[in-house]
Amino acid sequence: MFHKEGYKIISVTLVLFLGINVASYVAIQNDEWQIAIFSITLIFLILILQFFRNPKRKTKVDDHTVVAPVDGKVVVIEEVFEKEHFNDNRLQVSIFMSPINVHVTRHPINGDVVLSKYHPGKYLVAWHPKASEENERTTVVVKNSGIEVLYRQIAGALAKRIVNYAKEGEKVVQGSDSGFIKFGSRVDVFLPIGTEINVTLDQKVKGGESIIANV
Structure with a gap:
Protein backbone atom coordinates (compact mmCIF):
# COMPACT_ATOMS: atom_id res chain seq x y z
CA MET A 1 0.00 0.00 0.00
CA PHE A 52 6.20 6.04 -0.27
CA ARG A 53 4.91 2.88 1.39
CA ASN A 54 2.06 3.42 3.82
CA PRO A 55 1.65 0.36 6.03
CA LYS A 56 -1.48 0.03 8.10
CA ARG A 57 -0.88 0.67 11.78
CA LYS A 58 -3.02 -0.67 14.60
CA THR A 59 -3.24 2.31 16.92
CA LYS A 60 -4.62 1.50 20.35
CA VAL A 61 -6.60 4.71 20.81
CA ASP A 62 -6.17 5.87 24.40
CA ASP A 63 -6.58 9.36 25.88
CA HIS A 64 -3.94 8.49 28.47
CA THR A 65 -1.10 7.94 25.96
CA VAL A 66 0.86 9.88 23.36
CA VAL A 67 1.94 7.78 20.38
CA ALA A 68 4.92 8.44 18.12
CA PRO A 69 3.82 10.61 15.19
CA VAL A 70 6.41 9.04 12.85
CA ASP A 71 8.74 6.10 12.37
CA GLY A 72 12.38 6.65 13.25
CA LYS A 73 14.90 6.94 16.05
CA VAL A 74 14.58 9.06 19.18
CA VAL A 75 17.46 11.56 19.04
CA VAL A 76 16.44 14.18 21.63
CA ILE A 77 14.77 14.04 25.05
CA GLU A 78 15.24 17.30 26.91
CA GLU A 79 13.56 20.24 28.60
CA VAL A 80 13.39 23.32 26.36
CA PHE A 81 11.64 26.66 26.16
CA GLU A 82 8.90 26.48 23.50
CA LYS A 83 8.32 30.02 22.25
CA GLU A 84 5.93 29.66 19.32
CA HIS A 85 2.77 28.63 21.13
CA PHE A 86 3.21 27.78 24.82
CA ASN A 87 5.85 30.34 25.80
CA ASP A 88 7.04 28.13 28.63
CA ASN A 89 9.23 25.11 29.30
CA ARG A 90 8.26 21.80 27.71
CA LEU A 91 9.68 18.32 27.34
CA GLN A 92 10.88 17.85 23.78
CA VAL A 93 11.06 14.40 22.19
CA SER A 94 12.58 14.41 18.69
CA ILE A 95 12.37 11.54 16.22
CA PHE A 96 14.75 11.42 13.25
CA MET A 97 13.64 9.73 10.03
CA SER A 98 16.14 8.35 7.54
CA PRO A 99 15.21 8.10 3.84
CA ILE A 100 14.31 4.41 4.34
CA ASN A 101 11.75 5.07 7.09
CA VAL A 102 8.02 5.40 6.50
CA HIS A 103 7.41 9.16 6.20
CA VAL A 104 3.73 9.38 7.09
CA THR A 105 3.04 11.74 10.01
CA ARG A 106 0.25 10.67 12.37
CA HIS A 107 -1.69 12.50 15.07
CA PRO A 108 -0.13 11.59 18.45
CA ILE A 109 -3.35 12.13 20.45
CA ASN A 110 -7.10 12.51 20.04
CA GLY A 111 -8.47 16.03 20.23
CA ASP A 112 -9.09 19.37 18.55
CA VAL A 113 -6.54 21.03 16.29
CA VAL A 114 -6.01 24.46 17.86
CA LEU A 115 -3.04 25.50 15.69
CA SER A 116 -1.81 24.48 12.24
CA LYS A 117 0.85 26.70 10.72
CA TYR A 118 3.43 26.49 7.92
CA HIS A 119 6.83 28.19 8.19
CA PRO A 120 9.10 28.58 5.14
CA GLY A 121 12.78 28.22 5.92
CA LYS A 122 16.17 26.66 5.30
CA TYR A 123 17.16 23.04 4.68
CA LEU A 124 19.81 22.42 7.31
CA VAL A 125 20.52 18.77 8.14
CA ALA A 126 17.67 17.55 10.34
CA TRP A 127 19.85 16.95 13.40
CA HIS A 128 21.27 20.51 13.35
CA PRO A 129 20.46 22.32 16.66
CA LYS A 130 18.85 25.23 14.80
CA ALA A 131 16.81 23.10 12.38
CA SER A 132 13.75 23.27 14.66
CA GLU A 133 13.61 27.06 14.35
CA GLU A 134 15.23 27.83 10.98
CA ASN A 135 14.22 25.01 8.61
CA GLU A 136 11.03 24.75 6.61
CA ARG A 137 8.49 23.30 9.04
CA THR A 138 4.88 23.00 10.11
CA THR A 139 3.56 23.35 13.64
CA VAL A 140 0.42 21.54 14.78
CA VAL A 141 -1.14 21.68 18.23
CA VAL A 142 -3.80 19.18 19.31
CA LYS A 143 -5.65 19.54 22.60
CA ASN A 144 -8.03 17.35 24.58
CA SER A 145 -9.28 17.30 28.15
CA GLY A 146 -6.09 15.68 29.42
CA ILE A 147 -3.19 17.17 27.47
CA GLU A 148 -2.14 19.69 24.82
CA VAL A 149 0.58 18.50 22.45
CA LEU A 150 2.58 20.46 19.90
CA TYR A 151 4.39 18.57 17.17
CA ARG A 152 6.52 20.03 14.44
CA GLN A 153 7.40 18.51 11.07
CA ILE A 154 10.89 19.71 10.11
CA ALA A 155 12.40 19.49 6.64
CA GLY A 156 15.96 18.21 6.37
CA ALA A 157 18.72 18.60 3.80
CA LEU A 158 16.91 16.24 1.41
CA ALA A 159 13.30 17.02 2.27
CA LYS A 160 11.95 19.64 -0.11
CA ARG A 161 8.27 19.39 0.61
CA ILE A 162 6.24 19.05 3.78
CA VAL A 163 2.57 18.15 3.48
CA ASN A 164 0.28 19.02 6.38
CA TYR A 165 -3.35 17.84 6.52
CA ALA A 166 -4.24 19.25 9.96
CA LYS A 167 -6.80 22.06 9.90
CA GLU A 168 -7.59 24.34 12.80
CA GLY A 169 -10.92 23.56 14.42
CA GLU A 170 -11.20 19.96 13.26
CA LYS A 171 -11.33 16.94 15.54
CA VAL A 172 -8.67 14.32 14.91
CA VAL A 173 -8.21 10.70 15.92
CA GLN A 174 -5.01 9.39 17.47
CA GLY A 175 -2.93 7.57 14.84
CA SER A 176 -4.71 9.02 11.81
CA ASP A 177 -2.77 10.72 9.01
CA SER A 178 -1.58 14.23 9.82
CA GLY A 179 0.86 14.79 6.97
CA PHE A 180 3.85 13.58 5.00
CA ILE A 181 7.49 14.65 4.68
CA LYS A 182 9.28 13.80 1.44
CA PHE A 183 12.82 12.42 1.65
CA GLY A 184 14.12 12.42 5.21
CA SER A 185 13.60 14.72 8.17
CA ARG A 186 12.52 14.81 11.81
CA VAL A 187 9.53 15.53 14.01
CA ASP A 188 9.70 17.30 17.39
CA VAL A 189 7.01 16.64 19.99
CA PHE A 190 6.52 19.07 22.90
CA LEU A 191 4.87 17.76 26.07
CA PRO A 192 4.02 19.32 29.45
CA ILE A 193 6.69 19.24 32.13
CA GLY A 194 6.09 16.24 34.36
CA THR A 195 4.79 14.02 31.55
CA GLU A 196 5.97 10.44 31.94
CA ILE A 197 8.27 9.74 28.99
CA ASN A 198 8.10 6.16 27.77
CA VAL A 199 11.07 6.09 25.37
CA THR A 200 14.86 6.42 25.60
CA LEU A 201 17.53 7.96 23.39
CA ASP A 202 18.36 5.94 20.26
CA GLN A 203 15.20 3.88 20.63
CA LYS A 204 13.45 3.05 17.37
CA VAL A 205 9.73 3.81 17.26
CA LYS A 206 6.80 3.17 14.96
CA GLY A 207 4.39 5.95 14.10
CA GLY A 208 0.89 5.37 15.41
CA GLU A 209 1.89 2.39 17.54
CA SER A 210 4.83 3.14 19.85
CA ILE A 211 3.81 4.95 23.04
CA ILE A 212 6.27 7.77 23.67
CA ALA A 213 4.55 9.21 26.78
CA ASN A 214 1.84 8.52 29.33
CA VAL A 215 -0.56 11.25 30.35
Whole structure:
Protein backbone atom coordinates (compact mmCIF):
# COMPACT_ATOMS: atom_id res chain seq x y z
CA MET A 1 0.00 0.00 0.00
CA PHE A 2 1.41 3.37 -1.03
CA HIS A 3 0.72 6.87 0.23
CA LYS A 4 -1.26 9.20 -2.03
CA GLU A 5 1.60 11.72 -1.96
CA GLY A 6 3.69 9.25 -3.93
CA TYR A 7 1.26 8.40 -6.74
CA LYS A 8 2.65 10.97 -9.20
CA ILE A 9 6.32 10.26 -8.47
CA ILE A 10 5.76 6.49 -8.62
CA SER A 11 3.97 6.82 -11.97
CA VAL A 12 6.75 8.97 -13.45
CA THR A 13 9.39 6.59 -12.10
CA LEU A 14 7.65 3.57 -13.65
CA VAL A 15 7.46 5.30 -17.04
CA LEU A 16 11.15 6.24 -16.86
CA PHE A 17 12.05 2.71 -15.78
CA LEU A 18 10.26 1.17 -18.73
CA GLY A 19 11.48 3.81 -21.20
CA ILE A 20 15.14 3.53 -20.21
CA ASN A 21 15.13 -0.25 -20.33
CA VAL A 22 13.30 -0.47 -23.65
CA ALA A 23 15.74 2.08 -25.12
CA SER A 24 18.75 0.17 -23.79
CA TYR A 25 17.39 -3.08 -25.25
CA VAL A 26 16.98 -1.48 -28.69
CA ALA A 27 20.11 0.68 -28.77
CA ILE A 28 22.67 -1.39 -26.86
CA GLN A 29 23.57 -4.80 -28.23
CA ASN A 30 25.47 -5.83 -25.13
CA ASP A 31 23.93 -8.13 -22.54
CA GLU A 32 26.19 -6.96 -19.70
CA TRP A 33 25.31 -3.29 -20.24
CA GLN A 34 21.60 -4.11 -20.52
CA ILE A 35 21.72 -6.06 -17.25
CA ALA A 36 23.62 -3.25 -15.52
CA ILE A 37 21.13 -0.60 -16.67
CA PHE A 38 18.19 -2.79 -15.64
CA SER A 39 19.72 -3.43 -12.21
CA ILE A 40 20.42 0.26 -11.52
CA THR A 41 16.95 1.41 -12.60
CA LEU A 42 15.31 -1.44 -10.64
CA ILE A 43 17.14 -0.45 -7.44
CA PHE A 44 16.04 3.16 -7.93
CA LEU A 45 12.43 2.05 -8.48
CA ILE A 46 12.48 -0.12 -5.34
CA LEU A 47 13.82 2.80 -3.27
CA ILE A 48 11.01 5.06 -4.50
CA LEU A 49 8.37 2.41 -3.76
CA GLN A 50 9.80 1.82 -0.31
CA PHE A 51 9.88 5.50 0.53
CA PHE A 52 6.20 6.04 -0.27
CA ARG A 53 4.91 2.88 1.39
CA ASN A 54 2.06 3.42 3.82
CA PRO A 55 1.65 0.36 6.03
CA LYS A 56 -1.48 0.03 8.10
CA ARG A 57 -0.88 0.67 11.78
CA LYS A 58 -3.02 -0.67 14.60
CA THR A 59 -3.24 2.31 16.92
CA LYS A 60 -4.62 1.50 20.35
CA VAL A 61 -6.60 4.71 20.81
CA ASP A 62 -6.17 5.87 24.40
CA ASP A 63 -6.58 9.36 25.88
CA HIS A 64 -3.94 8.49 28.47
CA THR A 65 -1.10 7.94 25.96
CA VAL A 66 0.86 9.88 23.36
CA VAL A 67 1.94 7.78 20.38
CA ALA A 68 4.92 8.44 18.12
CA PRO A 69 3.82 10.61 15.19
CA VAL A 70 6.41 9.04 12.85
CA ASP A 71 8.74 6.10 12.37
CA GLY A 72 12.38 6.65 13.25
CA LYS A 73 14.90 6.94 16.05
CA VAL A 74 14.58 9.06 19.18
CA VAL A 75 17.46 11.56 19.04
CA VAL A 76 16.44 14.18 21.63
CA ILE A 77 14.77 14.04 25.05
CA GLU A 78 15.24 17.30 26.91
CA GLU A 79 13.56 20.24 28.60
CA VAL A 80 13.39 23.32 26.36
CA PHE A 81 11.64 26.66 26.16
CA GLU A 82 8.90 26.48 23.50
CA LYS A 83 8.32 30.02 22.25
CA GLU A 84 5.93 29.66 19.32
CA HIS A 85 2.77 28.63 21.13
CA PHE A 86 3.21 27.78 24.82
CA ASN A 87 5.85 30.34 25.80
CA ASP A 88 7.04 28.13 28.63
CA ASN A 89 9.23 25.11 29.30
CA ARG A 90 8.26 21.80 27.71
CA LEU A 91 9.68 18.32 27.34
CA GLN A 92 10.88 17.85 23.78
CA VAL A 93 11.06 14.40 22.19
CA SER A 94 12.58 14.41 18.69
CA ILE A 95 12.37 11.54 16.22
CA PHE A 96 14.75 11.42 13.25
CA MET A 97 13.64 9.73 10.03
CA SER A 98 16.14 8.35 7.54
CA PRO A 99 15.21 8.10 3.84
CA ILE A 100 14.31 4.41 4.34
CA ASN A 101 11.75 5.07 7.09
CA VAL A 102 8.02 5.40 6.50
CA HIS A 103 7.41 9.16 6.20
CA VAL A 104 3.73 9.38 7.09
CA THR A 105 3.04 11.74 10.01
CA ARG A 106 0.25 10.67 12.37
CA HIS A 107 -1.69 12.50 15.07
CA PRO A 108 -0.13 11.59 18.45
CA ILE A 109 -3.35 12.13 20.45
CA ASN A 110 -7.10 12.51 20.04
CA GLY A 111 -8.47 16.03 20.23
CA ASP A 112 -9.09 19.37 18.55
CA VAL A 113 -6.54 21.03 16.29
CA VAL A 114 -6.01 24.46 17.86
CA LEU A 115 -3.04 25.50 15.69
CA SER A 116 -1.81 24.48 12.24
CA LYS A 117 0.85 26.70 10.72
CA TYR A 118 3.43 26.49 7.92
CA HIS A 119 6.83 28.19 8.19
CA PRO A 120 9.10 28.58 5.14
CA GLY A 121 12.78 28.22 5.92
CA LYS A 122 16.17 26.66 5.30
CA TYR A 123 17.16 23.04 4.68
CA LEU A 124 19.81 22.42 7.31
CA VAL A 125 20.52 18.77 8.14
CA ALA A 126 17.67 17.55 10.34
CA TRP A 127 19.85 16.95 13.40
CA HIS A 128 21.27 20.51 13.35
CA PRO A 129 20.46 22.32 16.66
CA LYS A 130 18.85 25.23 14.80
CA ALA A 131 16.81 23.10 12.38
CA SER A 132 13.75 23.27 14.66
CA GLU A 133 13.61 27.06 14.35
CA GLU A 134 15.23 27.83 10.98
CA ASN A 135 14.22 25.01 8.61
CA GLU A 136 11.03 24.75 6.61
CA ARG A 137 8.49 23.30 9.04
CA THR A 138 4.88 23.00 10.11
CA THR A 139 3.56 23.35 13.64
CA VAL A 140 0.42 21.54 14.78
CA VAL A 141 -1.14 21.68 18.23
CA VAL A 142 -3.80 19.18 19.31
CA LYS A 143 -5.65 19.54 22.60
CA ASN A 144 -8.03 17.35 24.58
CA SER A 145 -9.28 17.30 28.15
CA GLY A 146 -6.09 15.68 29.42
CA ILE A 147 -3.19 17.17 27.47
CA GLU A 148 -2.14 19.69 24.82
CA VAL A 149 0.58 18.50 22.45
CA LEU A 150 2.58 20.46 19.90
CA TYR A 151 4.39 18.57 17.17
CA ARG A 152 6.52 20.03 14.44
CA GLN A 153 7.40 18.51 11.07
CA ILE A 154 10.89 19.71 10.11
CA ALA A 155 12.40 19.49 6.64
CA GLY A 156 15.96 18.21 6.37
CA ALA A 157 18.72 18.60 3.80
CA LEU A 158 16.91 16.24 1.41
CA ALA A 159 13.30 17.02 2.27
CA LYS A 160 11.95 19.64 -0.11
CA ARG A 161 8.27 19.39 0.61
CA ILE A 162 6.24 19.05 3.78
CA VAL A 163 2.57 18.15 3.48
CA ASN A 164 0.28 19.02 6.38
CA TYR A 165 -3.35 17.84 6.52
CA ALA A 166 -4.24 19.25 9.96
CA LYS A 167 -6.80 22.06 9.90
CA GLU A 168 -7.59 24.34 12.80
CA GLY A 169 -10.92 23.56 14.42
CA GLU A 170 -11.20 19.96 13.26
CA LYS A 171 -11.33 16.94 15.54
CA VAL A 172 -8.67 14.32 14.91
CA VAL A 173 -8.21 10.70 15.92
CA GLN A 174 -5.01 9.39 17.47
CA GLY A 175 -2.93 7.57 14.84
CA SER A 176 -4.71 9.02 11.81
CA ASP A 177 -2.77 10.72 9.01
CA SER A 178 -1.58 14.23 9.82
CA GLY A 179 0.86 14.79 6.97
CA PHE A 180 3.85 13.58 5.00
CA ILE A 181 7.49 14.65 4.68
CA LYS A 182 9.28 13.80 1.44
CA PHE A 183 12.82 12.42 1.65
CA GLY A 184 14.12 12.42 5.21
CA SER A 185 13.60 14.72 8.17
CA ARG A 186 12.52 14.81 11.81
CA VAL A 187 9.53 15.53 14.01
CA ASP A 188 9.70 17.30 17.39
CA VAL A 189 7.01 16.64 19.99
CA PHE A 190 6.52 19.07 22.90
CA LEU A 191 4.87 17.76 26.07
CA PRO A 192 4.02 19.32 29.45
CA ILE A 193 6.69 19.24 32.13
CA GLY A 194 6.09 16.24 34.36
CA THR A 195 4.79 14.02 31.55
CA GLU A 196 5.97 10.44 31.94
CA ILE A 197 8.27 9.74 28.99
CA ASN A 198 8.10 6.16 27.77
CA VAL A 199 11.07 6.09 25.37
CA THR A 200 14.86 6.42 25.60
CA LEU A 201 17.53 7.96 23.39
CA ASP A 202 18.36 5.94 20.26
CA GLN A 203 15.20 3.88 20.63
CA LYS A 204 13.45 3.05 17.37
CA VAL A 205 9.73 3.81 17.26
CA LYS A 206 6.80 3.17 14.96
CA GLY A 207 4.39 5.95 14.10
CA GLY A 208 0.89 5.37 15.41
CA GLU A 209 1.89 2.39 17.54
CA SER A 210 4.83 3.14 19.85
CA ILE A 211 3.81 4.95 23.04
CA ILE A 212 6.27 7.77 23.67
CA ALA A 213 4.55 9.21 26.78
CA ASN A 214 1.84 8.52 29.33
CA VAL A 215 -0.56 11.25 30.35
